[in-house]
Amino acid sequence: MSSEIDSSTLLSRASQLIDLARKAGADAADAVVVRSRSQSVSVRLGKVEGTESSESDDFSLRVFIGKRVASVSANPGFDLQALAERAVAMAKVSPEDPFACLADEASLSRYYPDLQLLDTTEVSSEMLREAALVAEAAALAVKGVTNSSGAGASAGMGGLVLATSHGFEGSYMASRFGHSVSVIAGEGTGMERDYDFDSRLYYAELDDPSEIGRRAGERVIKRVNPRQVPTGKDVTVIFDPRVARGFVGHIAGAINGAAVARKSSFLRDKMGQQVLKSGLSITDDPLIVRGPSSRPFDGEGVSGERLVMIEDGVLKHWFLSTSTARELGLETNGRGVRGGTAVSPSSTNLALEPGDISPEDLIRSVGNGFYVTELIGHGVNMITGEYSRGATGFWIENGELTFPVSEVTIASNLKEMFMRLTPANDIDRKFGVAAPTFAIEGMTLAGQ
Structure with a gap:
C-alpha cells in the first residue's frame, strides 16, 4: 500500500x-x-x-x-x-x-x-x-x-x-x-x-x-402496480433527495464559467441578480475534512476556498479555472479540473443549503401533489432553461404519500423552478453534490 x-x-x-x-x-x-x-x-x-x-x-x-x-x-x-x-x-x-x-x-x-x-x-x-x-x-x-x-x-x-x-x-x-x-x-x-x-x-x-x-x-416493493394521474398545470412536485442532487447539478452547470463563456447557460447574464428564491444559498467548499469531493489544490495548483455561489438567492460567483477566468475578464477561484490534457472548471463539495422544515411537514403542507423518486431522459435545455423529464414516484393526497405513479412527465423552466423552490432540512453531505428534499410549485404534469 x-x-x-x-x-x-x-x-x-x-x-x-x-x-x-x-x-x-x-x-x-x-x-x-x-x-x-x-x-x-x-x-x-x-x-x-x-x-x-x-x-x-x-x-x-x-x-x-x-x-x-x-x-x-x-x-x-x-x-x-x-x-x-x-x-x-x-x-x-x-x-x-x-x-x-x-x-x-x-x-x-x-x-x-x-x-x-x-x-x-x-x-x-x-x-x-x-x-x-x-x-x-x-x-x-x-x-x-x-x-x-x-x-x-x-x-x-x-x-x-x-x-x-x-x-x-x-x-x-x-x-x-x-x-x-x-x-x-x-x-x-x-x-x-x-x-x-x-x-x-x-x-x-x-x-x-x-x-x-x-x-x-x-423501495422496490412500494413501486409495484403504479398508476397514471390526470394532467395538471399547477402541480407542486417534491423531489426526493436522490433526484434533488441531480437537479442541483443543473444549477452547477448553469453557473459554470465555461458554459458562460460559450454563451450556453441560461444564467449567463444573471451575475449579481436573484436566481433562487430569497433565503436560499448554494455553497461549494473544496476544503472540507473527509469531504467526498475535497482536494487540497485544483488541477492547476490553486487552492480554492469555500464560496457561497448563490447567497440569499443572488448569484455571486461562477466556477472558474484560469483560462476560463481570463476569457471572462476574471480571476480563477481554484475550480480547475484536469480532464485528459484539458483543464475546465467544475464544482467540488456542492450543496443546496437546507431549510427549516422537515420533509414530512413539507409533504403535509402540499396537500395534493407528486413526490418524485426517479427521473428519466435528458430533457433539459441549458441554453433556454426548458425542463421536461419523465418521472416516477408517489401521489401525495391530503398530505400523505399514497399510491405509486409512473409514465408521467413533469415540465417547467429552470428559471421559474429555481424561484419556486422550498427546501426541507434533511440534507446528507456524504455525496459530492448534496441536497435536501425540496418542493417546487407550479409545474406542469403530463399524465392521462
Whole structure:
C-alpha cells in the first residue's frame, strides 16, 4: 500500500519532464499524473459474476510557446525527452489561444491542508464478495422482491500529481469504497426495479450492506402496480433527495464559467441578480475534512476556498479555472479540473443549503401533489432553461404519500423552478453534490 501511495517518484519524473520541455523550447509547461487504483466484485443470485482490478498512472504534459499550447499524454515507461520534444513541436504549429496559460504564480497553493482523504484500509476481494452477497441476500429477503439485477462492492483510490514550470509541486490521494444492489419486484410486464447504494472515503463509515439491501428491497416493493394521474398545470412536485442532487447539478452547470463563456447557460447574464428564491444559498467548499469531493489544490495548483455561489438567492460567483477566468475578464477561484490534457472548471463539495422544515411537514403542507423518486431522459435545455423529464414516484393526497405513479412527465423552466423552490432540512453531505428534499410549485404534469 505504501508504495502505491508514495508519489515522490512520479513527482520527480513530472519535474524532469518540465525541465526537458523548457530545454526543447517551451516558455512554460506543466505535467500532471492522474493516479487510479480500483478493485470490484459483482454478484447476482448468490454467484460471482465478475471481478475487476485495475491501476494506472496517466501522464500529461502541457507546453506553452507564446500564445500557442499543445498537450500530449503517455503511460509510464515512456521516453521523457521524446515526449517533451514532441509536445514542443506540436505547440509550434498549433493555432494561438489567447486564454490558455498556467495559473498565476501568486495564486498557487503554498500550504496543503491535511483533509484526511485517504483511508489505507486493506480490503480484499473476499471482503468485497461477501459484502455484495450480504447486500443482495438482504434485498431478496424483503417480502415481494422477486429477482435480483445484481449487487456490487468496490474499493479504490485516485489522485493527482502536479508540477509546473513556475515552481509548484504537489500530490494527493483519496480513497473511495462502495456497496450497491438492484432488485426487482412484480412479474412480467408489471415488474419494477429499484436500488440502493452507499459510497464513502472511509471503509468503516460505509452503511452495513444488509441495511443497503433492506432499503433497496423496501423501495422496490412500494413501486409495484403504479398508476397514471390526470394532467395538471399547477402541480407542486417534491423531489426526493436522490433526484434533488441531480437537479442541483443543473444549477452547477448553469453557473459554470465555461458554459458562460460559450454563451450556453441560461444564467449567463444573471451575475449579481436573484436566481433562487430569497433565503436560499448554494455553497461549494473544496476544503472540507473527509469531504467526498475535497482536494487540497485544483488541477492547476490553486487552492480554492469555500464560496457561497448563490447567497440569499443572488448569484455571486461562477466556477472558474484560469483560462476560463481570463476569457471572462476574471480571476480563477481554484475550480480547475484536469480532464485528459484539458483543464475546465467544475464544482467540488456542492450543496443546496437546507431549510427549516422537515420533509414530512413539507409533504403535509402540499396537500395534493407528486413526490418524485426517479427521473428519466435528458430533457433539459441549458441554453433556454426548458425542463421536461419523465418521472416516477408517489401521489401525495391530503398530505400523505399514497399510491405509486409512473409514465408521467413533469415540465417547467429552470428559471421559474429555481424561484419556486422550498427546501426541507434533511440534507446528507456524504455525496459530492448534496441536497435536501425540496418542493417546487407550479409545474406542469403530463399524465392521462
